[in-house]
Amino acid sequence: MSEQKIHNVIIIGSGPAGLTAALYTGRANLSPLVFEGMQPGGQLTITTEVENYPGFEHGIMGPELMDVMRKQAQRFGADCQFKYVDKVDFSSRPFKMTVGGQEYLSNAVIIATGASARLLGLPSESEFMGFGVSACATCDGFFFKDQRIIVIGGGDTAMEEANYLTKFGKEVSIVHRRDEFRASKIMLERAQKNPKIKLVTNTVLEEVIGLNENGRKKVTAARLKNVVTGETTVQEVEGIFLGIGHKPNTDIFKGQIELEDTGYIKTSKVNTYTNITGVFACGDAQDHVYRQAITAAGSGCMAAIDVERYLETLHD
Secondary structure, eight states: OOOOOOEEEEEESHHHHHHHHHHHHTTTTOOEEEEOOTTTGGGGGGOOOEEESTTTTEEEEHHHHHHHHHHHHHTTTTEEOOOOOOEESSSSSSSEEEEETTTEEEOOOEOOOEEEOOOOOOOHHHHTTTTTTEEHHHHGGGTTTTEEEEEEEEEHHHHHHHHTTTTTSEEEEOOOOOSSSOOOOHHHHHHHTTTTTTESSSSEEEEEEEEEEEEEEEEEEEEEEETTTEEEEEEEOOOEEOOOEEEEOOGBOOOOOOOTSOOOBOOOSSBBBBSSEEEEEEGGTTOOOOOOOOHHHHHHHHHHHHHHHHHHHHHH
């Protein structure tokens, strides 16, 4: 029976962080194995046009950007597989990962599983995601100049998104299901003092209304329901932003590495090391502050360099 192969590095996840890590470890001749997960390419695959990624003067479609990144990593020897990691074991070395019943071993692991925006679960929300519905104001706010916008949520995320969106939209409504907000006092007061922001309480989004003509989609209105009176109204808007937070995709790492109370992976302040030597984390799985493609890619580069240096110590 042949001895099981031990990989230099396995990368879990394939957004900008994971694929940048694959590119750098590939160029370092580490032959990275990448498990792309449930959403190959990460959140950018549900984004239409990306205008704020350096190097693309006229913008690039999200799925196209991720496809280019994947091909670039593969050019330098990355083995990208559209598989999902079911289980990990970081209690001993080499580290073990279970994928579809098969076990893989690796001397180092880079976690780049990202985060998922919390959604309402409406069919119409999914239909118009990327075509007027968004979960990232800093990513997409620019597309809504002089337009009417709704932000769903009642916490700091919603307040922050709404304040940011007033730089672009002509009017912004914060729609919250309760009559009191979870947001911190300072964030709520900032929204209340902003003349462009209107607070709509005891109200939920029932349906995203839009046009879908010849494959060209756009949001035109929102059907809102007052949870106290039961009354429904249709408000004309061009943009609907979900400000109800993000959830890091880190469930399989519970009990294996140290996580924040919110589920984000704890890493060193100066590098991408987790509390388990040889396991590194990058991108939105450990970043709840910036959550941008460019910062994710940057941390993917850091993780790859950290891995390269770590593996060198194993041979000293």
